[in-house]
Amino acid sequence: MEHSVGNAARTNVSVLGLGDMGTALAAALLAAGHRVTVWNRTARKADALVEKGARRALTPAEAIAAGEVVIVCILDYAAVGPLLADDGAGEALKGRVVVNVTNGSPAEARELAERVSGLGADYLDGGIMAVPEIIGQPQAFVLYSGAEVAFRAYREVLDAFARSVYLGADPGLAPLNDLALLSGMYGMFGGFLHAAGLVRSAGGNVAEFTRELLVPWLRAMADSQLPAMAEQADSGDYGATGSNLAMQVSHDAIGDVSRAQGVSTELFGPLWELMKRRVADGHGAESVGGVLELVHPRGGGA
Template sequence: MQETGRGTETAAERAVPRSVAVLGLGNMGTALADALLTAGHRVTVWNRTAARTAGPAERGAAVAATVEAAAEAADLVIVCVRDYPAVGELLDRAGPALEGRTVLNVTNGSPAEGRSMAGRAAALGAGYLDCGVMAVPAMIGSPEALLLCSGSEAAYASWRDVLGALGRGSYLGEDPGLAPLADLALLTGMYGMLGGFLHAAALVRSAGASVGEFTTDQLVPWLRAIAGILPGMAAQVDSGDYTATGSDLAMQVSHDAIGDVSRAQGVGTELFDPLLGLMRRRVADGHGNEDLAGVVELLHRR
């Protein structure tokens, strides 16, 4: 895995202006265009609703009247739209103008869609990179923005400097489906954490306490500390050895304290119940002496 970012590429690399088109100027597309302009690149923009091009134009971007004209003006064509069908539509509209160029698709989708879009780009004579942008628009241009890329390794190497202007690039491999999969896996972890926060916030609020103080003083430090166990759990998943090193599953499901207290406080348990149900199933299957990581076998069997 190769990484690039503002802290890794040289000042000379950052100073070389490149020609880039950005197709799609929602909040994320606009943030990408702005970061590229700030880095000194030559940026051409296109958007289905022309009014959205006004801001980037004021900041130095050229505005293309058509998708084809935008592609002709650039060597790298970044596509940031609603979904993969919309990406495919734009590739069709650009047509032969994409020949010899690289398409960087930052639209969220599935591994199968990423592979299919790579084939469509190749048929038009274009290189292809699928890229999961793990950031909100305000993070673009900072090292905290993570760009997970897969597809043509040659294209990634050629455009590392531009990725460095957007955030921290990470190359996952030649399979275009790797980036969409990693994107969704990271979002899954995020939503799991946010779901836990919402249940915790409901419990704290049910007692009349300040959710803000609880989050800042207790929850965030606790989550930072507990995140340290994840590499160990990952090693168990990779090895298949779930031997308990602390509280085993049988002990953890011996009673439903979280559910009992939640219900007593008038808090719904819809977010926690699915995990508890999986833990109980694993114990019922004879794996009560395992760590929590063993539950992964109920989600995906080897």
């Protein structure tokens, strides 16, 4: 191997799995000047990358042996095991750095890290916060957790994909934070879909409403409210700085109007019920942030 820290352009990198994301990662590595070996169960998916300069491996073991850094980007953790059990793959892993960007749980990440370490390799778990189309662009970032020495040594390689964010030595931190970010995203999507239903129920233009009103409003709320709520989540002090919970649940305007307009309250309803419950429990003077104690009571642990 010819790698030396700080000389990322001479790094041998292997990519196992060439779906849309794996292909985007391999293409970004090639564009950054790395020597890339690729493997996919359906071999023809490597054709375009081979034309760009990648080397095709016929087996997972061959791909692993060719790389100092081995990127695994397949369907799920259950599919990673058979790759590592491929004839010769376990032996080939010794001395490598495995970067697994497959979606999964913290427990799966820790279990895989233990298995990879037992085979003599360093392990990093990764959570890709991007779609394939924006890999290599400034707005993309990837979360990493696991072997810090490996992350520091190969950060320049990882930066070919996106901004690299290291969270700590626990391999489970990347998938946990990945899922936390996605949960925030889906909550936003849920709010948007309910808002779109209300606007459309009155014959409004959803695109114009979103562009001119909703996006600026959400940006303002995200900037002004979320940091304060986050501090409350850490401190446990949910004192209201504006409208308290009791005032917010004093009447169900959103629900009443939604039902009158023929818009389901299935997206908004669960949060509304939690807000009412928190007030009923005697916390009406708090901010909406206090609902967190119903979702995850302080000191509740995992």
